[in-house]
Amino acid sequence: QVQLVQSGSELKKPGASVKVSCKASGYSFTSYVMNWVRQAPGQGLEWMGWINTNTGNPTYAQGFTGRFVFSFDTSVSTAYLQINSLKAEDSAVYYCARYGDMAFDIWGQGTMVTVSS
């Protein structure tokens, strides 16, 4: 079936980097753009941006430029979110979500990133 499976929870120290993976299955990976959405503890959903899995072109929302990097590897149908120079305020659950004609129709299960010294 169509699904996105994300990597497991991460505990990192401030200043470190983290790379979250999102493996797609059950559909043509390059036919849909991949979005990233952040949800801070007890808060709502925040769109971080997307990457066009056909052209490789990323689009970052304001507030997610510089330290955040979207990438993918078509050979393993996997999208990646890398966050550099982690700060405590980056602690959140990060979701990948497929965008088709029907908004964000498939979501990963989420990856919790905790930044703490």
Added chain:
Amino acid sequence: DIQMTQSPSTLSASVGDRVTITCRASQSIGTWLAWYQQKPGKAPKLLIYKASSLESGVPSRFSGSGSWTEFTLTISSLQPDDFATYYCQQYSNYPWTFGQGTKVDIK
């Protein structure tokens, strides 16, 4: 950026109640609006897209309506599985933005 404002923020209801959640956009978004349901510890689930189209597999008690700046999500008869938080999202203009959420809890 387009601001999405949901009301109410919290809604207490009973099983069998008709529930309506409103979402207002700060500028026109046509019908580029989606509704999601999120339960604690789970990923959001798409319910409605293009303002009124029901996602496959979603029960018909869910319906969406509206256009331009005013939208509603209606649950015709609330079921125990429906107690959750609901978010609207506009995907008309970048950056795509979500409402702050409406928590539906048990009265």
